Each structure stands twice: as C-alpha cells, then as structure tokens.
Amino acid sequence: MSDFLNDLNTVQKEAVTATDGAALVIAGAGSGKTRVLTYRIAHLLDKGVTAGSILALTFTNKAAKEMKERIGKLVSNDMANYLWMGTFHSKFATILRIEAARLGYPQSFTIYDTLDSKNAIKQIVKDLNLDEQLYKPNEVLNRISMAKNNLITAEAYASNAQVQAVDKSMRKPEIYRIYQFYASRCKNSGAMDFDDLLLNTNILFRDHPEALQKYQNRFRYVLVDEYQDTNFAQYLIIKRLVEKHHNICVVGDDAQSIYSFRGAKIENILNFKKDYPDYNLFKLEQNYRSTRNIVDAANSLIAKNKEQIKKNVFSKNDEGDKIHVIKAYTDGEEGYQVANSIVDTALRNQIKHSDFAILYRTNAQSRIFEESLRKMNVPYKIYGGISFYQRKEIKDIIGYFRLMVNRNDDEAFRRVVNYPARGIGKTTLAKLDETAHANEQSLWDVILSLDTYNPGLNKGTVQKLKAFCALIIKYSEGIENKDAYESAYSIAVETGILKDLHNDKSPEALSKYENVQELLNGIREFTSQEEEDRTVPLVDFLENVALLTDQDNDKNGDNNKVTLMTIHAAKGLEFRHIYIVGMEEGLFPSNRSAGNSRELEEERRLFYVALTRAEEKATISYALSRYKWGNPESCSPSRFIKEIDATFLDIDADDSFKTFTTNERLRTRSDTTAGFKKKTRPVAEILVKPNPKLVKVKSSNNAGIMTNPEYESIVAGVNVEHERFGVGKVLNVEGLAPNTKATVFFKSAGQKQLLLKFAKLKVLS
Numbered sequence: 001m002s003d004f005l006n007d008l009n010t011v012q013k014e015a016v017t018a019t020d021g022a023a024l025v026i027a028g029a030g031s032g033k034t035r036v037l038t039y040r041i042a043h044l045l046d047k048g049v050t051a052g053s054i055l056a057l058t059f060t061n062k063a064a065k066e067m068k069e070r071i072g073k074l075v076s077n078d079m080a081n082y083l084w085m086g087t088f089h090s091k092f093a094t095i096l097r098i099e100a101a102r103l104g105y106p107q108s109f110t111i112y113d114t115l116d117s118k119n120a121i122k123q124i125v126k127d128l129n130l131d132e133q134l135y136k137p138n139e140v141l142n143r144i145s146m147a148k149n150n151l152i153t154a155e156a157y158a159s160n161a162q163v164q165a166v167d168k169s170m171r172k173p174e175i176y177r178i179y180q181f182y183a184s185r186c187k188n189s190g191a192m193d194f195d196d197l198l199l200n201t202n203i204l205f206r207d208h209p210e211a212l213q214k215y216q217n218r219f220r221y222v223l224v225d226e227y228q229d230t231n232f233a234q235y236l237i238i239k240r241l242v243e244k245h246h247n248i249c250v251v252g253d254d255a256q257s258i259y260s261f262r263g264a265k266i267e268n269i270l271n272f273k274k275d276y277p278d279y280n281l282f283k284l285e286q287n288y289r290s291t292r293n294i295v296d297a298a299n300s301l302i303a304k305n306k307e308q309i310k311k312n313v314f315s316k317n318d319e320g321d322k323i324h325v326i327k328a329y330t331d332g333e334e335g336y337q338v339a340n341s342i343v344d345t346a347l348r349n350q351i352k353h354s355d356f357a358i359l360y361r362t363n364a365q366s367r368i369f370e371e372s373l374r375k376m377n378v379p380y381k382i383y384g385g386i387s388f389y390q391r392k393e394i395k396d397i398i399g400y401f402r403l404m405v406n407r408n409d410d411e412a413f414r415r416v417v418n419y420p421a422r423g424i425g426k427t428t429l430a431k432l433d434e435t436a437h438a439n440e441q442s443l444w445d446v447i448l449s450l451d452t453y454n455p456g457l458n459k460g461t462v463q464k465l466k467a468f469c470a471l472i473i474k475y476s477e478g479i480e481n482k483d484a485y486e487s488a489y490s491i492a493v494e495t496g497i498l499k500d501l502h503n504d505k506s507p508e509a510l511s512k513y514e515n516v517q518e519l520l521n522g523i524r525e526f527t528s529q530e531e532e533d534r535t536v537p538l539v540d541f542l543e544n545v546a547l548l549t550d551q552d553n554d555k556n557g558d559n560n561k562v563t564l565m566t567i568h569a570a571k572g573l574e575f576r577h578i579y580i581v582g583m584e585e586g587l588f589p590s591n592r593s594a595g596n597s598r599e600l601e602e603e604r605r606l607f608y609v610a611l612t613r614a615e616e617k618a619t620i621s622y623a624l625s626r627y628k629w630g631n632p633e634s635c636s637p638s639r640f641i642k643e644i645d646a647t648f649l650d651i652d653a654d655d656s657f658k659t660f661t662t663n664e665r666l667r668t669r670s671d672t673t674a675g676f677k678k679k680t681r682p683v684a685e686i687l688v689k690p691n692p693k694l695v696k697v698k699s700s701n702n703a704g705i706m707t708n709p710e711y712e713s714i715v716a717g718v719n720v721e722h723e724r725f726g727v728g729k730v731l732n733v734e735g736l737a738p739n740t741k742a743t744v745f746f747k748s749a750g751q752k753q754l755l756l757k758f759a760k761l762k763v764l765s
Contacts, residue, residue, distance in 0.1 A: 004074050008039060015249075015282035016040045019047070019221070022242075022276035024269070025251040028313035029298070029612035030289025030574070033251045037225055038067045040249060041083065042074040044221060051082035055219040055241070058087055059226050060572075061548065084219065088234055089194055090547045092201040095215065096192070102208050103200055108480070108539050110191040110402050110409045111546035115390065117141050117182075117193045119411055124181045127437060130174055143167075144179050148195035149231040149263035151202055154183040181437075188442050190408045194547075198233035205240050216244040227252035227272075231263035239275065248276065254309050255302050258568060258606045260599075270309065283311050287612075289574055291320025294618055297648035298611040304643050305601045322650040323611075325641060326621035330632070331582075332739075334623040335372035336755060338579050341619065342562060343376055345577060347750065353379055355576040357563040359610050361588040365581065366564050373562060376753065383565035389545055393501070393512040394519055398545065400491050404476040405539045408442035420500045422464050431455040444469070471495065484538040485524045492516060567610045578614035580607070583622040583638040607640045714742055714756060719764040725749040727764065 005013055012032060015025045016039045027033030041056060058064045064086045072080040084091060093111065100107045112120070118137040121144075125135045147157050157163055158176040167175045186192060192200060205212040222242050224230070227250035230238070242248040250272065257266040273279055287295045295315040302308070326341070328334035342356050358369050366382060373380045388394060399415035406412075418424040435455040436446045446453050447465050457465070475494060479487055492498050501513040526544060527536040563575065582588055589603035611618055622637045641649075714720065718730050720742075728746035733756075735741045740756045754761070 004039065004042065008035070009286065011282055011284055012036050012039070015284070016043050018280050018282075019044055019249075020247060022246060022272075022279035023249040023282065024272045024276075024279050025249065025282045025284065026309055026311055027251055027253050027284040028287055028311055029253065029256065029295075029609075030287040030315075031284035031313070032286075032288060033225070033253075033284060034063070034067065036284065037223060037249075037251055038070045039074070041067070041085075041223065042071050045071070045075045045079045049221065051079045052084065053218060053220040054083050054085075054223070055091065055221070056083060056085040056223045057091060057225065057238075058085070059229060061087055061090065061544075063225065063572075087547060088230075088237075089197045090543070092197050092237070093543060093547065096197065096200055096204065099204055099208070099211055102211060103204060104187070105192070105200075106190045106406060106408075108190070108405045110189065110406045110412065111197070111543060112186070112191050112193040112411065113390075113546055114141070114194075115395070116191075116411045119414075120185060121178060121182055123433070124178050124185070127433070128174065128177060128181070130178075135172060135174065135178065140172075140175060140178055143172075143175055144182065145195050146263055147179065148199045149233050151199060151233055151236070153199070153203075154180045184440065185410065185437075188408065188436075188440060189410045190406050190442075191411070195233075198231075198237065201237055202233055205237065212240060213244075216241055220245050221247045222249070224248070224250040225252070228254050228257035228266055228269040229259050229264045230268050232265060233263075235265065235268045246276070254307075255305070255605055256571065256609050258571065258602060258609055260602055266307065266602075270307065285311050285313050287313055287315040288317075289615055290315055290612060291317050291616060293320045293322055293648050294611060294614050297323050297618075297644050298608050300645035300648065301604065301611065301640065301643050302608045305604055307598070307601055321617050322648055323644065324617075324619045325649055325651040326619060327637075327652065328621060328623045329625060331368055331623045331626040333755070334581065334621050335368035338369060338581060338619075338621055339372035339376050339378060340752075340754075341579070342373075342577075343378060343752075344749075345617075351576065352560050353562045354560045356579070357565065357570065357573075357575040357577070357613065358579045358581060359565060359567045359570050359613065360581050361567060361590065361606075362582075363566060369564060369581065378562055379560065380562040380564055383563050383569055388515070388518075389548065391512075391515060393497075393515055397488075397492060397497055397516060397519065398542070400495055400497075401488060401538055401542055403472055404479050404487070404491065405542060407444045407472065407476065410436070410443050413443045416495075417465075417468055420496045422468060424461065424464055424468070428457060428461050428465075431457060480537050480539065481535065482537065484527050484536050484541045485520065487538045488523045488541075489520055492520065567606050570613050571609050574613050574615055576615045577617045577619070578610065579619045579621065580610045581621045582626075583620050583641055584626065584635040585638055586635070587626075588638055589640065604640060604643075713763050714761055720744060720761040721764055722746065722754075722759060722761055725752060728752075 005016065008016060009032075012035065015023065015036050019040065025033065025036055027036070037056070041054060044054060045051060056064070056067070058067070068080050068083065068085055071083070096103070096105070097107050097109070100109060118141055121137040121140050122132075125132055125137070125140070147163070152160065152163070154176075157179050164173070164176065167173050186196065205215075219241055222238060224238060229252070238248070250269070252269050254266055254269050257264060257269070260266070273281075290298075292315045295313055299313055326334070326337050328337055338358060342353075345351070346353060346356070360366065360369075370380065370382075389398070396415060396419055399412040402409050402412035403416060414429060417429070432443050432446055432455055435441075435453045436443050439446070439453060441453075446455065447469055450457070450462060450465075471494070475487070475491055498513070498516060501509050501516065523541055526541050567580075586594075588607065589600055593599035593603045620641060622635070622641070624635055625632050626635050627633075714730060714733060716730050716732055719727065720730055721727050722744070725744075725746040726748045728744040728749075730742050730744050731751070732743040733740065734743075741753055742756055742759065742761070743751065743753050744761075745751045
C-alpha cells in the first residue's frame with residue numbers, strides 16, 4: 001500500500017482502495033470528497049492502471065486542474081497528464097471532434113456560448129415574424145435547453161403533444177418552430193451549443209454502437225464528481241460507458257442537490273443502488289471545514305427533508321459561536337446592520353475583508369448591500385459579474401478566430417463582417433440572411449456563390465464582401481497547423497482591430513486595447529501550458545474558452561474584498577464568515593416553492609449549502625418589511641430559521657418566528673426609537689405615515705435633522721457611551737428620522753457610523 005494513503009481517515013481509505021465494481025461515496029459538506037477522488041485515481045495509477053483508461057468527470061475546469069496537480073504530486077506528472085479528466089462538456093466535445101464525421105459535423109465545429117445562442121434565437125424570432133416580447137430569447141433558450149437535457153430533439157419536440165400543450169398554456173405555441181429553425185441553423189453553421197455536446201454524444205452512442213464500444217473498451221474506470229448535479233443526458237452517457245466494465249465511482253451529496261432548474265435530477269444519486277445493485281456505499285461524515293455549532297445547526301435543518309440518504313455529519317473542530325440572527329425592520333436597515341457587523345467583526349478580530357461573504361437568494365438583492373458597504377468604505381466584489389470573455393472587444397476578436405476556424409459560423413460572421421467598419425450594413429445582412437435561410441446555406445456559402453443565389457446586392461457591396469472573404473481565407477489557410485498565439489496576433493493586427501482601438505484615445509478604448517493585449521497574453525500562456533512536443537492550434541484555445549464555467553471565469557485577482565454572490569454560485573466555496581441575508585417567506589424559500597414539497601426540499605437544501613460554506617461564523621438576517629415594485633410590503637421570517645434547533649441560534653428572546661400567510665400583510669410591532677417604547681402600530685402604517693411627534697431641529701454643526709425630542713441632545717461635540725464600544729465623541733449628526741445617523745469616534749473601537757434609533761447612546765456631557 002502506498003505511503004500517501006496514510007493521509008486518509010479510515011472511511012476515506014476504504015473508498016479509495018475499493019477500486020473494482022460500483023461505488024457510491026456520499027460526502028457530507030467539508031468532508032474531503034475531492035481528496036477521495038484524487039487519491040482514488042492516484043491509487044489506480046500506482047497499481048499500474050493506464051492513465052488513458054481512466055475517465056474522470058467534473059463540473060468545472062478549475063476542479064479538474066487542481067485534482068490533476070495533486071495527482072501529479074502523489075504519483076507523477078507524466079501519468080497525470082494522460083488522464084481523461086475534465087468537465088463533462090470538455091471531454092464529450094473531444095469525443096465529438098474525433099467522431100464528428102459520423103454525425104455530419106466538421107471536426108472544427110464551433111461551440112456556441114449562451115450569448116451566441118440567444119442572438120441566434122433572437123434572429124429566428126424576427127425572421128418568423130413572431131412577437132419579440134412574447135418569445136424572449138432567454139425564455140425560449142431555457143425551454144430548448146430543458147428539452148435537450150432530457151434528450152428531446154427538435155423533431156421529437158414538434159411531435160410531442162404533451163410538450164406542445166405546455167407551450168400553448170404558456171401562450172408560446174411556436175417554440176417548436178423556433179427549436180427546429182435553431183437546430184437547422186446550428187447544423188448549417190457547423191456549430192453546437194453546450195446542450196448539444198451532451199445530446200449529440202447520446203445520439204452518437206445510440207446510433208453508432210461501434211463508437212460506443214470503442215469508448216467502453218477505452219475507459220475501464222469512470223469517476224464522477226458532484227453526481228447529484230447530473231442531468232438525464234449526463235446520467236445516460238455514464239450508464240452506457242460503464243456497461244462493459246462496471247467500474248464506476250460517483251461522489252456527491254444528495255443534501256447539496258440544488259440545480260433542478262438546470263435539469264439536475266436528484267434521483268440519479270438516490271437511485272444509484274437500483275442501477276448498480278452490487279454497489280459499495282461509503283459515507284464521509286466528518287466535516288473538516290466548520291465549527292461544531294455550524295455543522296449541528298445544518299444537520300438539524302436538513303433532517304426535515306424526507307427525500308435523502310441518511311448520514312450523521314459531525315465535526316471535531318471547536319464548538320464555535322452560535323449562529324447569530326439579525327432582525328431588521330426594513331430591507332435598508334438590514335443592509336446597514338450587515339455592513340456594520342462586517343466592519344465591527346473585521347476590526348475586532350483583525351481579519352481581512354476577503355474572509356467575509358454575503359449570500360443571497362436572488363441577484364437583485366445585492367443592491368442594498370452594495371450601497372451599505374460603499375457608505376462604510378468597505379471594498380467588495382460581485383461574484384459572477386461580466387466575464388472577461390463576454391466583453392464586446394473580446395467577443396469581437398474571438399469572432400474572427402471562430403470564423404478562421406469555421407467559415408460557416410453565421411454568428412461569428414454577423415459579429416465581425418463590419419468590424420472594423422467596412423460599409424457592410426444591416427440591409428446587406430438582412431438580404432444575405434433571407435437568402436441563406438431560404439436555401440438552407442450558411443452566409444459564407446451564399447457569398448461564395450452570389451451569382452447563383454443573387455440576393456440583390458449592388459456591385460460596391462459585392463466587392464466589399466469579397467474583400468472580407470479574401471481576408472478570412474488568407475489567414476485561415478493552414479490554421480490548424482499554426483501556433484494559436486501566432487495566428488491570434490496576426491489576426492488582431494491584420495484585421496485592423498488593434499489599430500482601430502489604438503487610434504481611439506478615449507479611456508474606454510484604452511481599456512479595450514489593454515483587454516485585447518490581455519487576451520493575447522492568455523493565449524500565449526495557454527499554449528505554453530500544453531505539451532511541449534506539439535503545436536497548439538487556435539481551435540484548442542477556442543474550445544477551452546467556450547467551455548469555461550462561472551468558477552473558472554473568476555480570476556480572484558481583487559484580493560481583500562467582501563464577496564457578494566448568490567447561494568447557487570457559492571457552492572463549492574468556503575469563507576470564514578458567512579452572512580445569509582433576506583431570510584423571509586416568499587423570498588427564501590421562494591414563492592415558487594409554496595405548496596410543492598419537492599421544490600421546498602430543494603430550497604431547504606439550498607439553505608443547507610449556504611450554512612455549510614461557513615468555517616467559523618454564520619449570520620442570518622431578515623427584514624420585517626421590504627420594498628417591492630416601489631411599495632413597502634410586510635414580511636415574515638423564513639420558516640427555515642425556525643427549523644434550526646434553537647440551541648444553535650443566538651437570537652433575541654422576544655423575537656417571534658411565526659410564519660405568516662400571504663394574506664397577513666399588516667402586522668404590528670413595537671416601534672422602538674432610540675430605546676423608547678412607542679405605541680404598537682401596523683408596520684405598513686409606520687412606513688407610510690409620518691409620526692406627528694417628529695420635529696425638525698438643527699444640530700450644532702448646522703446639519704438639518706429630523707429627530708425625536710428624546711435624542712435632540714445628541715449633537716456634534718458631545719461625549720457619549722455605547723454599551724459595546726464604550727466612551728466616544730460625536731463628530732457629526734446627519735439624516736432624517738427614522739434614519740438619523742451619528743458619526744462617533746470611540747477610544748477602543750475607532751470611528752463608527754450609527755443609526756440613533758438603534759444605538760442607544762447615553763449622553764455623558
């Protein structure tokens with residue numbers, strides 16, 4: 001037995017060494033599932049298994065790269081480099097390029113990203129004279145994507161009465177036509193989208209048994225990470241590949257299955273024992289990431305789910321703090337309290353801003369926290385913002401790369417034919433589009449045979465198009481044998497893109513110029529990382545870019561910033577301090593899950609994922625009122641807070657966790673201002689009706705404020721005492737009640753900005 005196996009605990013070692021047959025590894029949060037996969041592969045190589053016979057599938061390139069590096073250190077880099085390890089889409093794309101001719105595709109087929117697909121659908125909707133407001137590209141693409149993930153082709157979709165009925169009920173009866181046109185145009189353009197990579201691999205294995213047998217013989221061992229996130233298409237490919245050797249190991253956690261909206265099926269992991277009756281089950285239950293309080297709280301929550309594989313996750317780490325619950329009266333106040341808590345915690349514990357993350361259910365929630373952090377001068381970053389490769393100037397130059405590799409790529413053609421400007425306008429493109437679609441040809445083929453198709457263009461336009469095509473032909477000749485960097489640099493220079501950006505002296509153009517330079521740097525880096533004994537062609541780089549995932553796109557370049565992100569995006573990450581915000585009924589769990597037990601269980605799993613991202617401290621916040629469509633609406637705390645065992649919560653004794661129905665929009669609360677009890681009134685009334693007791697006064701620094709008479713004495717220059725921060729001096733008072741703020745310098749805690757209605761400051765002099 002190799003020495004590196006001594007790094008594993010007992011269960012991990014058992015899961016690593018049981019290499020033959022089917023194995024299901026249920027890995028609780030923070031239990032070392034990546035280590036098990038890595039060591040299992042290293043153990044196979046150490047036993048003499050050929051690297052090329054191992055297929056390891058992940059969901060991010062980042063995960064695959066890290067695992068390869070670890071395996072290289074455990075055994076040897078030479079063996080690790082020959083593993084078939086990567087994302088589902090990247091490995092299946094490799095197979096499809098090898099077998100492209102069987103399916104009628106060119107080996108250099110283009111891979112459309114989401115934006116390419118949306119643009120194509122938008123054009124089809126326009127060509128079919130459909131209502132562009134009704135058939136929105138994003139919604140149509142989601143519908144097509146779900147169909148493909150369930151292996152429903154365009155032809156099958158059009159003949160499926162049940163599917164048609166659903167579309168009609170959504171008042172979108174023409175989706176089947178859009179799907180048919182979209183599939184046809186992709187094929188004519190020699191292009192596949194992300195979902196096609198899975199769909200076409202299934203078609204390849206279904207219609208070409210000799211191809212299936214070839215890869216069954218090749219891959220003697222198949223390993224799958226995050227198995228609970230696989231969809232039906234992925235499940236079926238895996239099942240077909242292992243039919244001969246039956247050596248399959250899947251690792252995952254049913255409690256972290258949160259991607260049903262992308263087509264993921266939790267049944268894949270729950271029913272593993274039915275697919276492979278002789279399987280071995282291993283449960284990784286020790287959490288190495290989080291404190292005992294966090295792990296136990298998460299356990300008490302997820303125990304409410306009925307659909308799960310039972311396990312007993314535990315931690316031997318410190319007990320840690322209880323989960324703090326913040327109650328705010330408004331969403332704005334919630335943002336302030338969370339930001340203030342981050343500032344206070346970072347200062348008191350001398351920890352970095354990058355140790356904090358704010359997690360929310362929907363992207364729209366970020367605004368309030370962004371504003372609050374900005375006001376307190378706390379640096380932050382939005383995780384999942386616009387990718388480097390989605391910037392216009394980068395998409396433009398990559399459009400040229402794509403067209404050089406695949407001249408039939410219509411989306412790339414449309415993007416670059418008039419950039420830099422050549423006098424080829426929308427009218428010309430419309431005529432070319434109409435002719436191409438009528439004859440089921442690509443735009444490129446139409447231009448090459450203008451005399452045959454006669455789209456009605458004048459001589460000047462024809463000459464411009466021919467000059468453009470000549471440029472593309474010149475730089476695409478032999479491109480498959482040229483170095484990617486050399487090809488890319490020549491294209492950037494000869495097309496005039498670099499010159500165009502360089503001549504524009506605006507700050508925006510300078511930034512774009514630098515981005516193109518960075519792209520070229522990235523291509524140089526990519527080629528240098530590949531095998532030294534071969535030339536890396538541009539098509540390899542294009543495939544790498546097209547298959548980047550959200551996590552791969554995150555450069556982590558801006559250090560020491562608070563991270564803001566959705567919970568879905570946080571999966572697989574960890575932070576010392578986590579804030580889970582917006583914990584209200586209708587928001588989390590979402591309204592869509594009401595009355596649906598399966599969807600409610602997924603929402604609960606999502607909350608479980610959020611909690612288990614925390615290493616040391618987790619904080620939950622909710623608001624009693626939140627603005628929706630410009631109007632304040634009453635909210636009630638999420639049922640999920642109540643489902644956590646109260647033993648693990650740090651919460652005010654008088655806080656009620658009654659879950660209100662949607663009809664109970666008006667509730668009462670104690671309106672406490674600066675520590676003084678007021679008459680109980682409905683929340684909505686407090687929010688929209690002024691308090692007659694509020695009066696306007698002037699502070700000593702001439703800042704106009706609206707405040708209660710009880711704290712008129714808090715003005716600039718006075719000394720005050722705070723129950724937590726101690727003695728301090730008021731520097732400034734500003735704002736209207738009930739949001740009057742005081743800036744105070746405390747001897748022990750430094751400068752703080754406090755809401756007077758919550759601060760309970762005691763005036764000393």
